[in-house]
Amino acid sequence: xxxxxxxxxxxxxxxxxxxxxxxxxxxxxxxxxxxxxxxxxxxxxxxxxxxxxxxxxxxxxxxxxxxxxxxxxxxxxxxxxxxxxxxxxxxxxxxxxxxxxxxxxxxxxxxxxxxxxxxxxxxxxxxxxxxxxxxxxxxxxxxxxxxxxxxxxxx
Amino acid sequence: xxxxxxxxxxxxxxxxxxxxxxxxxxxxxxxxxxxxxxxxxxxxxxxxxxxxxxxxxxxxxxxxxxxxxxxxxxxxxxxxxxxxxxxxxxxxxxxxxxxxxxxxxxxxxxxxxxxxxxxxxxxxxxxxxxxxxxxxxxxxxxxxxxxxxxxxxxx
DNA sequence: CTCGGTGCAAAGCTTTTGCATCCGC
DNA sequence: GCGGATGCAAAAGCTTTGCACCGAG
Numbered sequence: 600x601x602x603x604x605x606x607x608x609x610x611x612x613x614x615x616x617x618x619x620x621x622x623x624x625x626x627x628x629x630x631x632x633x634x635x636x637x638x639x640x641x642x643x644x645x646x647x648x649x650x651x652x653x654x655x656x657x658x659x660x661x662x663x664x665x666x667x668x669x670x671x672x673x674x675x676x677x678x679x680x681x682x683x684x685x686x687x688x689x690x691x692x693x694x695x696x697x698x699x700x701x702x703x704x705x706x707x708x709x710x711x712x713x714x715x716x717x718x719x720x721x722x723x724x725x726x727x728x729x730x731x732x733x734x735x736x737x738x739x740x741x742x743x744x745x746x747x748x749x750x751x752x753x754x
Numbered sequence: 755x756x757x758x759x760x761x762x763x764x765x766x767x768x769x770x771x772x773x774x775x776x777x778x779x780x781x782x783x784x785x786x787x788x789x790x791x792x793x794x795x796x797x798x799x800x801x802x803x804x805x806x807x808x809x810x811x812x813x814x815x816x817x818x819x820x821x822x823x824x825x826x827x828x829x830x831x832x833x834x835x836x837x838x839x840x841x842x843x844x845x846x847x848x849x850x851x852x853x854x855x856x857x858x859x860x861x862x863x864x865x866x867x868x869x870x871x872x873x874x875x876x877x878x879x880x881x882x883x884x885x886x887x888x889x890x891x892x893x894x895x896x897x898x899x900x901x902x903x904x905x906x907x908x909x
Numbered sequence: 910c911t912c913g914g915t916g917c918a919a920a921g922c923t924t925t926t927g928c929a930t931c932c933g934c
Numbered sequence: 935g936c937g938g939a940t941g942c943a944a945a946a947g948c949t950t951t952g953c954a955c956c957g958a959g
Contacts, residue, residue, distance in 0.1 A: 679838075681836040681837070681838050681839075681840075682836070683834075683836050683891075684836075685836075685840045685841075685842070686840075687840070701879065701883060701885055701887070703885075704888065710883060710885070712879055712882075712883060714875050714878070714879065716871055716874070716875055717875065717892075719871070720869050720871055720872065720892075721894060723869070724856065724867055724869065724894060725894075725896070727867075728856060728865060728867065729898075729899045730856055730858075730865070730894070730896050730897070730898055730899065731896045731897040731899075732856070732894045732895065732896035733859065733895055733896045733897070734894075734895050734896075735892065735893060735894045735895065736838075736891065736892070736893045736895070737872075737890065737891070737892045737893075738890060738891045738892075739876060739879060739880075739885070739887045739889075739890045740887065740888055740889050740890065740891070741880070741885050741886045741887035741888045741889075742885070742886040742888070743884075743885055744884045744885070744886075
């Protein structure tokens, strides 16, 4: 896996290119948010991100966090998920292989997996239904086997 | 396709059995909501359902609608979806073959499709990752080819 | 200097909750 | 009659919006 600093440089370039193409301003807040996202790991939500940035004494507003997340989703640097709750979850996507998710309905743990057949289905459906599919979301819900998962201790 | 009245009788029986098993009360509101869901077609949200019932002069509260939807999801008579917005969408599930969804990101039209390979992936992942998968959600997002879809008229 | 972006707080929307009342059992 | 269910309204939680100010181009 590439060094984090190198990845941040790469995503910065992509973001700059996107902002220029759309004639949007390159504000320090936008880059700070991008950097924070690529420094942390795993899934997060807008509030997490906002809190963590303020804890690091980087002052941003929630409005800017939401606005920037939207831009990052548009240029494919961040993926947005709606895992069944009314709370959007985000995850960095550059440099990551395509994957889908498995969620424990008891302990809410999120596991990632890859299966190339999903792409095959996508291509076939796309052609069959004359639909230009841009992305997908596949989530399996069930019970995991973690020792500390509630579904093991309760009957 | 079976006659609506017959289906309603069947789902009523299933709901009664569920309520009895869980020792919950068979209130008229619960059955009225179930009937309304199985009388209408397509996808809907809690507010739709609430408004439509009050328009028909059937008085229910939002609290009861939400509560009953949860029960119906638990006994598999209704499926709950989170199609990317912060608004839960529901759909009746009894008598319907398993299917997944294709959503137009421009006009928000929802199309259903079936592909048996999704079940194969589910079984394999379930075994491979030792995860007791109970259900899944597969959604493809893209642009449809409807004549009146915005993505056809705008460049 | 201009006008898009930010920060802040208020508003919006969906969903949940508290509590008095009601009614299935 | 008891205790769960309902109705109503208020509250909660995430996200969006309005507006004054700021700063990138």
